[in-house]
Amino acid sequence: MNCVGYDLAVVGAGICGLAHALAAARHGKRVVVIDRDAQNNGASVRNFGFITVTGQQEGECWRRAMRSRDIWAEIAPQAGIAVLQQGLLTVARRPTARAVLEEFCGTTMGRDCRMLEPAEVSARYDGLRTEAFAGALHSPHELRVESRDAIPRLAAFLAERHGVTFLRETVVHAAGPPRLDTSRGPMWANAVVVCPGDDFHTLHADRLATYGLTRCKLHMLRLRPERHDARLPAVMSDLGLVRYLGYAERPAAAALRRELEAEQGPHLDNGVHLIAVRSADGSLVVGDSHHYAATPDPFASRAVDDLILDEYGQVFAGPPPTVVERWIGTYASAPNRLMLVDRPSDAIRVVVITSGTGASTSFAIAEEVVADLFGGDRPR
Ligand SMILES: Cc1cc2nc3c(=O)[nH]c(=O)nc-3n(C[C@H](O)[C@H](O)[C@H](O)COP(=O)(O)OP(=O)(O)OC[C@H]3O[C@@H](n4cnc5c(N)ncnc54)[C@H](O)[C@@H]3O)c2cc1C
Known part of the structure; x- marks a missing residue:
């Protein structure tokens, strides 16, 4: 050669x-x-810069996420990359969502994670609608960078x-x-x-x-809330528990999905779930949605953004935040x-x-x- x-x-x-x-x-x-x-x-x-471990599919994907997280942690200081947040708080708005998180905790993936009662969440963090929560899972593993x-x-x-x-x-x-x-x-x-x-x-x-490859289009928003507690890690909620396979493959997720289909059908139809991560200037990157096509259209419908903002408003307290930036991104997708x-x-x-x-x-x-x-x- x-x-x-x-x-x-x-x-x-x-x-x-x-x-x-x-x-x-x-x-x-x-x-x-x-x-x-x-x-x-x-x-x-275009992504969240959210290096996610908890919620990744059990087995190879979870193991690869752990290893990749370690490499990010090793090279970020050498490369001058700021790690802006650590960990993940997955909020359960429903008892059925809490049941999924509890099952997750019983797997080896949940070893270092901990269930929090609503009172513990409100003692730790400000600015959440804790009174409407059935509990939350704290994971220590995640890192957030500004991609x-x-x-x-x-x-x-x-x-x-x-x-x-x-x-x-x-x-x-x-x-x-x-x-x-x-x-x-x-x-x-x-x-x-x-x-x-x-x-x-x-x-x-x-x-x-x-x-059988296709593309997935996602809506993303940058929000400027009046207040945001800088102690908060990344935040997710119930809708993510039927999308992220580490949770969605737990038996308890079937009951949650049925409840979400009845109560949040438009969110599910548009693949909407909540991820909220913080940037250095205090703004939040919030998303997202999932629409599949060989060539997705480049248009960001207001209706889809409103579904994302609706879920944000169910989790975060305070007046509606200002949307300061909107964009879409696409990634490759394949069945299974x-x-x-x-x-x-x-x-x-x-x-x-x-x-x-x-x-x-x-x-x-x-x-x-x-x-x-x-x-x-x-x-x-
Ligand atoms: C909105 C959004 C949010 C996301 N959030 C997360 C998240 O929080 N956490 C997470 O883990 N993942 C997330 N993802 C997924 C993640 O961003 C992607 O899986 C990842 O970025 C894919 O990286 P890539 O290098 O394969 O592709 P890309 O970043 O698309 O890079 C591919 C590059 O290849 C170049 N290229 C292609 N063909 C050629 C050619 N023939 N010649 C020269 N150059 C070529 C292109 O110009 C491009 O720069 C998200 C994705 C999106 C869209």
């Missing part, structure tokens, strides 16, 4: 591509990251500390190592990892077509799988995170993929 150029070319500079660049650089490999955009524009900068800041800092850290080369505004048209055909001409690398996000029509499209690693040849991997878990799991997935590509090499 021609060894001119790089050991590894990574296509895509989202969190998935950057995670592979980090894992390969730690193996002492010469890495180039290639992206079509001048700056990050995909799911990785629009964290992703460029991570890229700069990889360039400066690990010598990773970045080629921006460069489209990869064909990736069959050792040759890659790009919009700037040919390049050479011994191996390629393609992390295309929700572009599954450019590279290895024939293989990706076999996975959270991610895929396709293997067109020994030297190529195509990695697609097919769920809203890429910020939470990419670092661990990348370690596995890089170890598989480069064999027994130990990270430096």
